[in-house]
Amino acid sequence: MVTAKVWVLKKHFEGFPKTSDFEMKQVALANLKDGELLLESVFLSVDPYMRPYSKRDMKEGDVMIGTQVARVVESKNPAFAVGAFVVADGGWRTHFISDGKDLNPLPPSWPESLPRSLALGTLGMPGLTAYFGLFDVCKMKPGETVLVNAAAGAVGSVVGQLAKIGGCKVVGCAGSDSKVAYLKKIGFDEAFNYRTVTSLDEALRKASPHGYDCFFDNVGGEFASIAINHMKKYGRIAVCGAISQYNDTVPQKGPYIQIPMIFKELSMKGFIVTSWNNGREEGVKALLKWVLEGKLKYHEQVTEGFENMPAAFIGMLKGENLGKAIVKV
Numbered sequence: 108m109v110t111a112k113v114w115v116l117k118k119h120f121e122g123f124p125k126t127s128d129f130e131m132k133q134v135a136l137a138n139l140k141d142g143e144l145l146l147e148s149v150f151l152s153v154d155p156y157m158r159p160y161s162k163r164d165m166k167e168g169d170v171m172i173g174t175q176v177a178r179v180v181e182s183k184n185p186a187f188a189v190g191a192f193v194v195a196d197g198g199w200r201t202h203f204i205s206d207g208k209d210l211n212p213l214p215p216s217w218p219e220s221l222p223r224s225l226a227l228g229t230l231g232m233p234g235l236t237a238y239f240g241l242f243d244v245c246k247m248k249p250g251e252t253v254l255v256n257a258a259a260g261a262v263g264s265v266v267g268q269l270a271k272i273g274g275c276k277v278v279g280c281a282g283s284d285s286k287v288a289y290l291k292k293i294g295f296d297e298a299f300n301y302r303t304v305t306s307l308d309e310a311l312r313k314a315s316p317h318g319y320d321c322f323f324d325n326v327g328g329e330f331a332s333i334a335i336n337h338m339k340k341y342g343r344i345a346v347c348g349a350i351s352q353y354n355d356t357v358p359q360k361g362p363y364i365q366i367p368m369i370f371k372e373l374s375m376k377g378f379i380v381t382s383w384n385n386g387r388e389e390g391v392k393a394l395l396k397w398v399l400e401g402k403l404k405y406h407e408q409v410t411e412g413f414e415n416m417p418a419a420f421i422g423m424l425k426g427e428n429l430g431k432a433i434v435k436v
């Protein structure tokens with residue numbers, strides 16, 4: 108019999124999550140029935156959505172939601188061979204039983220040069236968010252200027268590089284000087300540290316005096332309120348995330364956006380990447396090609412040890428990650 112370790116939400120987060128809000132438990136798994144398979148997590152993802160979705164969808168005592176790259180260790184399902192790797196929504200668990208539904212197999216031809224954890228980052232949900240958000244939501248065109256915040260993270264770092272691949276000027280901001288240096292290294296035309304600039308307004312103007320055609324917003328809040336005034340006429344804003352608001356106990360108030368929206372005839376669209384599930388294969392194929400060509404660089408912040416899941420999650424929310432935050436079991 109296999110005993111799984113799982114992390115549960117012990118106490119709903121109040122403000123910023125704390126390690127004491129989580130509890131690790133041991134769960135004995137039953138023997139497999141026909142059609143089932145036993146999966147062992149190899150890499151787990153910690154993502155910003157876990158903060159707002161925990162409030163919306165979870166109750167205390169539930170296993171934390173999340174995705175992993177897992178290996179099939181036992182199978183009574185002919186569609187999944189022992190040793191195969193899948194992306195699963197198994198939650199924060201070392202082992203779990205699946206009926207084979209809703210698993211995304213990694214292709215057996217996964218390039219040996221690439222870590223399988225990329226299926227949780229640049230070649231997974233965050234990479235696809237950048238791809239569809241930029242091409243479909245922002246409708247980015249060559250020669251335009253693109254702004255992205257949380258630019259050194261999983262989604263933002265792909266957004267900036269895809270904008271360069273697409274022939275745009277790209278401006279990014281991030282929360283440390285070393286992240287800014289990384290953005291320059293991977294091809295951003297302009298980058299600044301939003302925590303240390305004396306004025307966000309001036310930093311945005313200096314980086315692109317004529318404004319921005321596309322704004323890929325991962326952060327929301329004050330940054331978005333200022334950035335909207337720097338949009339060009341007919342600019343497009345992809346509202347991808349609002350991480351600056353996820354830990355608020357009291358909702359932030361305006362400034363309000365109607366006046367610049369009207370004067371500049373802006374388009375602003377919120378989106379959830381799962382709406383493009385039908386395009387997943389096409390998106391991953393394009394991203395993989397650019398990675399293999401060396402046009403799309405990746406960095407992963409790997410935390411070792413399943414016991415460190417809460418620390419990795421909290422660290423990511425604090426901005427300790429460069430690129431995709433991953434936990435290696």
Ligand SMILES: NC(=O)C1=CN([C@@H]2O[C@H](COP(=O)(O)OP(=O)(O)OC[C@H]3O[C@@H](n4cnc5c(N)ncnc54)[C@H](OP(=O)(O)O)[C@@H]3O)[C@@H](O)[C@H]2O)C=CC1
Pocket residue numbers: 154155156232233236257258259260261262263280281282283286325326346347348349350351352378379380381423424425426427428430431432
């Ligand atoms: N709509 C969709 O379908 C999806 C939306 N998202 C959203 O995209 C955004 C980025 O996600 P992801 O790339 O996975 O995460 P990241 O890898 O970018 O990690 C989160 C980063 O957010 C930054 N951050 C944290 N707090 C603040 C703050 N108060 N102000 C500004 N920046 C902050 C930190 O970087 P720094 O050091 O720069 O502050 C941190 O590293 C999130 O808002 C997420 O919810 C993600 C996937 C799908």
Ligand SMILES: CCCCCC(=O)/C=C/[C@H]1[C@H](O)CC(=O)[C@@H]1CCCCCCC(=O)O
Pocket residue numbers: 155156159160164172232347348349379380381
């Ligand atoms: C105001 C909240 C904004 C959150 C934006 C965000 O980060 C969305 C992420 C989703 C992404 O588009 C696709 C996903 O897989 C993320 C959501 C996953 C939710 C899983 C919930 C599963 C469960 O409740 O068991």
